[in-house]
Amino acid sequence: MVTRPADPETANGGDAVWRERLFETLQRRGAVVVLLIVIAASALTFDNFFTAQNLQNIVLQGAFLGLIAVGMTFVIISGGIDLSVGSMLALGGVLAAQIVQVSWPLALVLPLLVCGLFGLGQGLLIARAKMAPFIVTLAGLLGIRGLALALAGERPIGISGESPFAWFGQGQVFGLAVPIVFMVVAFVVGGLVLVRTSYGQIIFAIGGSEESARLMGLPVDRTKVIAYTVSGTLAGLSGALLAARLSAGDPNAGLAWELDAISAVVVGGTLLTGGAGSISGTFAGVLLLSILQNLINQVGTLGSYTQQLLSGFFLIVVVLAQAFLTRKRIY
Amino acid sequence: MRQKGLRTKETWVNRASTVTGALDRSAVTSWVRGRGVYVAFVALVVFNLAITPNFASVATLSNLLIQVSPVVLVSLGVALAIGTEGIDLSVGSVMALASVFLPLYIGYGWPVGIFAALLVGAMAGLVNGSLVAFVGVQPIIATLAMLVGGRGLAQIFAGGQLLIVSDPAVLALGQARPFGIPAPVIVATVAAIVVGFLVKRTTFGRYVVAIGGNRSASYLSGHPVRRTLLAVYAISGLLAALAGIVATARLGASDPSNIGILIELSAITAVVVGGTPLSGGRVKILGTVMGALLIQLIATTFIANNLPFTWAQVFTAAIILVAVYLQKGRGAA
Secondary structure, X not given: OOOOOOOHHHHHOOHHHHHHHHHHHHHHHHHHHHHHHHHHHHHHHOOOOOOHHHHHHHHHXXXXXXXXXXXXXXXXXXXXXXXXXXXXXXXXXXXXXXXXXXXXXXXXHHHHHHHHHHHHHHHHHHHOOOOOHHHHHHHHHHHHHHHHHHHHOOOOEEOOOOOHHHHHHHOEEOOEEHXXXXXXXXXXXXXXXXXXXXXXXXXXXXXXXXXXXXXXXXXXHHHXXXXXXXXXXXXXXXXXXXXXXXXXXXXXXXXXXXXHHHHHHHHOOOOOOOOOOOHHHHHHHHHHHHHHHHHHHHHOOOOHHHHHHHHHHHHHHHHHHHHHHXXXXXX | OHHHHHHHHHHXXXXXXHHOOOOOHHHHHHHHHHOHHHHHHHHHHHHHHHHOOOOXXXXXXXXXXXXXXXXXXXXXXXXXHHHXXXXXXXXXXXXXXXXXXXXXXXXXXXXXXXXXXXXXXXXXXXXXXXXXXXXXXXXXXXXXXXXXXXXXXXXXXXXXXXXXXXXXXXXXXXXXXXXXXXXXXXXXXXXXXXXXXXXXXXXXXXXXXXXXXXXXXXXXXXXXXXXXXXXXXXXXXHHHHHXXXXXXXXXXXXXXXXXXXXXXXXXXXXXXXXXXXXOXXXXXXXXXXHHHHHHHHHHHHHHHOOOOHHHHHHHHHHHHHHHHHHXXXXXXX
């Protein structure tokens, strides 16, 4: 979110300036515009698309991915990446399902704590030991999934429906499913932190140029460590909520969700190179993926693989648009 | 490239200390760092010889090699992509695509089937390569889109079902044993030698490394940067297709939803553990092959000793972290 002062060249309508303007608008609002178009088109095409029930279903489907995507947005804007979130989600779910037999409040706290700690560890390796985020979190993806599988004995652990813990997945607040409430809170808080706090500004600064941020005396290491810790914590929360929703902690849950989360963030206009992006864009990206799935279910005759094809297609269109509009000299 | 500069200086200092005859501790650690994957591999083999029953048997060895063959094939292409400071995440989906095209065209004879499979792999690679070379899309995103979309496409072509392959010539690729050596192992070995030759002995190999070191500098020196990148991703797609064919031949069927799934992670692990830095500028083919063998050996060790397989995954993750941490000292992380 860079607000530029009025550029004198704008009056002349220089091609480069025009292109930059258009790009900035598209990057910030493009996903929202596409989202609105897709919603309008679907509402006209399918009779039972624009019903309260179906809309809530769409948002609920996206809620678990949404929680992960908030953390991912911070990490990606800071110029990093977190591939471990899918495995974290599985670990969070398994831990919740295991501990809920002992005490249900602990089932909500422990996954967040453990996944947060793993996130902290990854953050320390990345920020302090200067290891590549891609590799550290790739190791996290493998190792944490292995841990989740080992803890669960490689099969889902059931959660009794009578436990108060189930409310966090299946209950409602003011007619809204609880996971949706969690997601909305995460997006609102995430958006405010990113735009309105110095922490958010430091994230942008690091993504723009880590070297400059360091030279300005900004707490680069601490900021990065916090970003990965938050990403892990949110993934753990998402896992616990998903376990409550499905009444089971599945160690195979969240497989390849890191890719969905990255797609949602990138479709939402956040640059994978870091330094630019928005939480609102990510929200639109998550909803787009979720609507895509919903539409495919509505049509009914299409296989689930059509969704993969369409997501891949969406991703490439967005990235191509970004690449053409920011056309720099490519060697 | 400040990091590269540091590395040069360090090797220079090390060389100086060897010249003076003082083989100090830092020289030893540096030697281990450069060959960590070999040391780890030998250590694990010795451990297995001592602990695992029936480890030193032909059956164990040939199983290990057969299982590792597709990973080796795919890793070679990924190593080239990583060498140019890129990455290829799409290899698993390209395997699935090739695996589907093989039975679709095998009605015209097995050479046509194999050619179609290889062609679709190369095409997928060319799409990746064009996005990277001409449009300037980041490799991770271009190949991520192919990873997501490619498997969907494969399933659409397959109509969401398993396609049986019964052509004996194709099945031989997965199951024959000329001179007692399993065919997949021969395919992987030949591919490794060819790619190794490309990297070490051809100008193409020098271009790959130069682009990974510094893309703009390479362009300004008059290297054919775009053509090289295009070729790198096409080769990676071709190798992935070859891996898909071998896997299909072993299975006797094309299974687009399972073939090559998550293999990109094993490949990246093999490449990185083998000493090729993610930041590009260096390609270690022998190291990559050893990295793939090491990962497979870890899995075999756990299975053979009746340890839960999932802990093998945790152990592999630890190995990755240690390997990359050790390389870091060489400015390679």
